[in-house]
Amino acid sequence: MFTAGAESLIKQAREIQDEDLQKFYTRVSKLLHGKDFGNETVDSLQRLYLIVSATKYSRALPEDVLQLLQDLLCSSKTAEQFQALSCAILRETFPCDLRNLSDEEGNSKTISHVAEVTLAQGSNQDKVSSVAHRVLKCLEARQPEDQINLVSRKLVDWLRYASIQQGVQLSSGGFFTSPRTRQPSPITEVDGAVAADFFTVLSLGQSYTEDQWMNMHAFSMIRKWLLCYSTDGSGNGDTDDKSEVDGSVMSMVSATSTSSRLLPPKERLREKAFEYCHRLIEQSDRKALKKSDAELQKACLIEAVTVMDIICREDPSFVYRAFACVKALYGRLSGDLAFSRALLPIAQFYLNHSETAAVDSEAVYRQLFTRIPSELFQEPMLAFEFTQFCRVNVKVLRESVGIFKHSFPNLFKPLAWNSPALISEYVELLPSLIGPDTAIEILHSLLDLPCLTAALDIQLRSASSQPSERVPLDPSVKVSSSMEAFRHPYYRGMFLYILRDEAGTGDTIDRLSVLHEVLADMADSPRIVQCAQTTPILLQVFFNEAAQFADEKLINQLVLVILERSSLLYDIPNYKREVQRVFSSQLLVLCKLHPSLIVEQCKELMEFSGTTGNIQSKENFYTHVVWAIGEYLSVSYDKRCTVEQITAFFETLEAVLFEITQVRLSASIPTYSPRVITMLLTTLSKLASRSQDLIPRVSLFLSKMRSFARSPAVSSWYSEEDIEEIHTRASELINLLKLPSVAQFVLAPSTEGTSPRWHRDTNTSLPLAMRAISKVLQRDSSFSPG
Amino acid sequence: MMVVARQVKSACTLSREAAGKPPPESCLPPLDEVVAVQEADCGVFRLGAGEPFQVEKTVLWLGVLSLGFSLVCEPHENLLLAEGTLRTLARHCLEHLHLLGPPGTDVLLKVDRTEVLLDRLLPHGQLLFANHRFIHSLEKEIAACMAK
Numbered sequence: 001m002f003t004a005g006a007e008s009l010i011k012q013a014r015e016i017q018d019e020d021l022q023k024f025y026t027r028v029s030k031l032l033h034g035k036d037f038g039n040e041t042v043d044s045l046q047r048l049y050l051i052v053s054a055t056k057y058s059r060a061l062p063e064d065v066l067q068l069l070q071d072l073l074c075s076s077k078t079a080e081q082f083q084a085l086s087c088a089i090l091r092e093t094f095p096c097d098l099r100n101l102s103d104e105e106g107n108s109k110t111i112s113h114v115a116e117v118t119l120a121q122g123s124n125q126d127k128v129s130s131v132a133h134r135v136l137k138c139l140e141a142r143q144p145e146d147q148i149n150l151v152s153r154k155l156v157d158w159l160r161y162a163s164i165q166q167g168v169q170l171s172s173g174g175f176f177t178s179p180r181t182r183q184p185s186p187i188t189e190v191d192g193a194v195a196a197d198f199f200t201v202l203s204l205g206q207s208y209t210e211d212q213w214m215n216m217h218a219f220s221m222i223r224k225w226l227l228c229y230s231t232d233g234s235g236n237g238d239t240d241d242k243s244e245v246d247g248s249v250m251s252m253v254s255a256t257s258t259s260s261r262l263l264p265p266k267e268r269l270r271e272k273a274f275e276y277c278h279r280l281i282e283q284s285d286r287k288a289l290k291k292s293d294a295e296l297q298k299a300c301l302i303e304a305v306t307v308m309d310i311i312c313r314e315d316p317s318f319v320y321r322a323f324a325c326v327k328a329l330y331g332r333l334s335g336d337l338a339f340s341r342a343l344l345p346i347a348q349f350y351l352n353h354s355e356t357a358a359v360d361s362e363a364v365y366r367q368l369f370t371r372i373p374s375e376l377f378q379e380p381m382l383a384f385e386f387t388q389f390c391r392v393n394v395k396v397l398r399e400s401v402g403i404f405k406h407s408f409p410n411l412f413k414p415l416a417w418n419s420p421a422l423i424s425e426y427v428e429l430l431p432s433l434i435g436p437d438t439a440i441e442i443l444h445s446l447l448d449l450p451c452l453t454a455a456l457d458i459q460l461r462s463a464s465s466q467p468s469e470r471v472p473l474d475p476s477v478k479v480s481s482s483m484e485a486f487r488h489p490y491y492r493g494m495f496l497y498i499l500r501d502e503a504g505t506g507d508t509i510d511r512l513s514v515l516h517e518v519l520a521d522m523a524d525s526p527r528i529v530q531c532a533q534t535t536p537i538l539l540q541v542f543f544n545e546a547a548q549f550a551d552e553k554l555i556n557q558l559v560l561v562i563l564e565r566s567s568l569l570y571d572i573p574n575y576k577r578e579v580q581r582v583f584s585s586q587l588l589v590l591c592k593l594h595p596s597l598i599v600e601q602c603k604e605l606m607e608f609s610g611t612t613g614n615i616q617s618k619e620n621f622y623t624h625v626v627w628a629i630g631e632y633l634s635v636s637y638d639k640r641c642t643v644e645q646i647t648a649f650f651e652t653l654e655a656v657l658f659e660i661t662q663v664r665l666s667a668s669i670p671t672y673s674p675r676v677i678t679m680l681l682t683t684l685s686k687l688a689s690r691s692q693d694l695i696p697r698v699s700l701f702l703s704k705m706r707s708f709a710r711s712p713a714v715s716s717w718y719s720e721e722d723i724e725e726i727h728t729r730a731s732e733l734i735n736l737l738k739l740p741s742v743a744q745f746v747l748a749p750s751t752e753g754t755s756p757r758w759h760r761d762t763n764t765s766l767p768l769a770m771r772a773i774s775k776v777l778q779r780d781s782s783f784s785p786g
Numbered sequence: 787m788m789v790v791a792r793q794v795k796s797a798c799t800l801s802r803e804a805a806g807k808p809p810p811e812s813c814l815p816p817l818d819e820v821v822a823v824q825e826a827d828c829g830v831f832r833l834g835a836g837e838p839f840q841v842e843k844t845v846l847w848l849g850v851l852s853l854g855f856s857l858v859c860e861p862h863e864n865l866l867l868a869e870g871t872l873r874t875l876a877r878h879c880l881e882h883l884h885l886l887g888p889p890g891t892d893v894l895l896k897v898d899r900t901e902v903l904l905d906r907l908l909p910h911g912q913l914l915f916a917n918h919r920f921i922h923s924l925e926k927e928i929a930a931c932m933a934k
Binding site: 049085116204207223 | 831
């Protein structure tokens with residue numbers, strides 16, 4: 001809607017020519033000199049703002065325009081509109097030597113604007129402190145004093161001793177009002193009752209007095225203030241305290257208000273802030289009459305608990321009093337999902353202080369890790385905050401909170417639901433969840449993350465459907481959709497497994513393929529597709545982490561999972577291909593870490609590589625498996641490697657190669673690339689070089705391959721280069737195998753640790769080596785004709 | 787700002803796509819401001835240090851039809867309050883800048899109005915714990931300024 005017009009306007013502002021710009025500046029200058037500021041002045045200033053803000057770099061305005069703008073800003077007689085405009089413009093301009101704006105007389109609005117400009121321009125420390133000085137002078141005439149202590153004392157005044165009468169309304173005139181009706185009425189709570197204690201942000205009144213406004217502002221900034229200044233060591237005990245008003249309210253929440261008068265300002269502020277938070281927590285129990293106030297109550301709860309947490313961290317003597325309050329609050333809120341966002345700061349509080357207070361926190365964590373992710377995964381803000389909580393506290397959670405480590409099925413639910421928003425958080429969080437005992441189950445859970453998304457979607461839709469649509473189906477009924485399957489007894493167990501809360505009931509289920517099939521109708525739903533796009537990233541993260549600590553046993557298990565799951569995946573477009581790509585590269589990593597796995601898993605690998613169907617469904621992965629066999633099946637990697645094993649693998653691969661190179665005139669064009677053929681040829685040759693009885697067999701096969709490559713039928717399957725490649729490879733291998741000892745050297749794996757990278761790459765290393773040898777042999781044969 | 791805006795746009799698009807709603811570009815003409823904000827998509831994401839701000843930030847966003855509003859917060863700030871503030875700000879922007887009406891390019895020039903709104907509802911970037919009475923007073927002041 002807006003973009004085209006807005007973009008052209010911005011472009012104009014950016015590309016304005018120097019000449020036009022100067023003319024414009026002159027016009028602005030003239031307008032500002034004039035007495036009357038009309039619409040034209042407003043218009044010009046608006047355009048000037050667009051010009052200075054549209055570019056990335058700051059523009060330098062001419063001197064006189066700057067002066068005029070500063071005058072406008074500092075004069076208390078200027079209308080708000082012009083002050084706002086000049087403030088905005090000055091903020092965006094090139095930092096210039098602003099004359100000492102803080103020397104001017106001005107009301108609080110002016111000072112506020114000046115402060116804004118000073119901070120935006122990144123002025124040096126002196127300018128900032130002189131503005132601060134000016135600000136504080138407005139608050140308290142007494143000078144000089146440490147600025148921080150001064151502010152602390154003012155904050156205490158505003159937080160704790162604001163008036164509890166309503167402000168007198170300015171425009172309360174009317175024909176029937178008499179002086180008597182102008183009596184200030186008391187402040188009320190959010191539910192309408194008369195205020196029970198001192199004024200807070202949850203106190204309502206028709207209009208507010210100045211100190212009540214300051215109360216609201218003070219609480220709004222107290223968290224930041226405490227975080228910045230609480231730990232400063234200064235505390236020069238200024239006990240000359242005029243801030244206790246005579247008629248001050250003796251608070252019911254504060255048992256120590258009399259003795260606190262003797263504390264230094266920062267400590268006193270902590271005390272009063274604590275009392276304020278305590279009162280807010282009590283006020284939040286009331287039923288607010290307005291919805292916006294109910295929302296504010298929740299926000300206040302979160303803030304109050306967080307501020308208490310900060311105070312307790314500064315001064316552990318508050319912990320016992322705080323716990324009494326927080327524990328009671330938890331008791332009040334724990335059953336109510338509407339207050340779940342407040343559970344997070346409560347859990348943080350427990351995490352930080354439960355040891356100090358020797359309080360049992362199991363129940364809190366249990367609620368946090370079981371109910372929240374499983375019942376509220378679809379709330380974006382809560383999911384984000386929950387994930388942040390886990391990420392920030394992961395070290396402590398791993399070590400001291402038992403339930404955390406096994407909650408990963410639940411922890412994955414927010415991610416499954418809203419992958420794009422949370423993926424970067426989980427990339428950081430995931431490594432800490434993986435341990436030797438949970439790795440396999442986590443791998444299976446990650447592979448089935450899109451299934452989890454589908455299951456959650458079905459669960460939600462089912463919960464909001466008619467009761468009649470939620471009745472379990474008869475077992476004999478055939479299901480026609482995933483929704484029906486959810487209600488069918490045969491499938492129910494599978495869904496319940498996917499939606500489980502805790503780990504430990506099994507790494508995966510037997511009938512996974514059945515589940516994938518029944519979820520097929522949801523495979524193109526956008527949410528599931530988004531999840532499927534982020535899962536390969538997490539798989540990569542998983543393997544990177546697992547490789548750090550995995551022992552031989554775990555590596556073997558991982559390889560088995562890889563082999564098994566490479567065909568057992570939810571059928572989403574591109575998903576299988578991406579996952580198999582990760583598997584391919586990770587298989588090689590695992591082989592490198594533990595080369596003996598080829599020998600240890602020879603049965604499974606043989607079965608996998610012997611199944612020709614695997615070539616069609618996962619060619620890339622298959623090629624990697626075959627390469628790994630060729631590379632690592634050798635006595636030099638594992639003494640247990642026997643001749644029988646080599647022969648068995650040889651025969652398996654030979655059979656496969658034979659099958660796929662059958663020249664059937666009626667056969668359709670094969671769907672596998674020539675790379676599979678060359679890889680099989682190379683691997684067979686490698687195996688033959690290690691068990692030399694096989695050399696005659698492989699040589700025979702290789703010469704058959706040469707004629708295969710030249711056959712007319714094949715020339716229609718592959719391109720010229722591909723055929724040439726097959727032919728060349730076959731020839732080189734034949735030549736190589738004529739000299740068994742050389743072949744053994746060339747085709748044997750290098751066990752040295754630090755070899756250049758091209759040795760590792762199947763495409764570059766072997767052909768290079770073989771070509772070199774071939775050339776040597778050819779030269780050799782030309783010298784010796786016999 | 788462009789970096790943030792781009793990320794917000796893709797976050798909003800992905801979120802709407804997942805929920806099965808029409809993409810931002812093809813939205814129908816709107817109802818009134820209050821309803822538009824209530825039905826808006828919202829979300830949040832984190833910007834790491836250096837991407838592009840020096841320190842870590844949290845970005846809250848609201849997608850009202852084809853307009854995006856975002857609020858960049860410090861990590862420790864109260865997100866629930868920020869959400870409420872952003873919704874209130876969005877509502878006022880829609881109202882005072884006439885964003886729901888026929889599109890006009892002069893919204894870019896109305897910086898004085900935006901400044902007044904920000905000055906009252908988010909002074910110096912400070913989130914305010916304002917109950918409905920405080921908000922009412924602020925709204926009266928805003929209306930008075932806008933009328934001039």
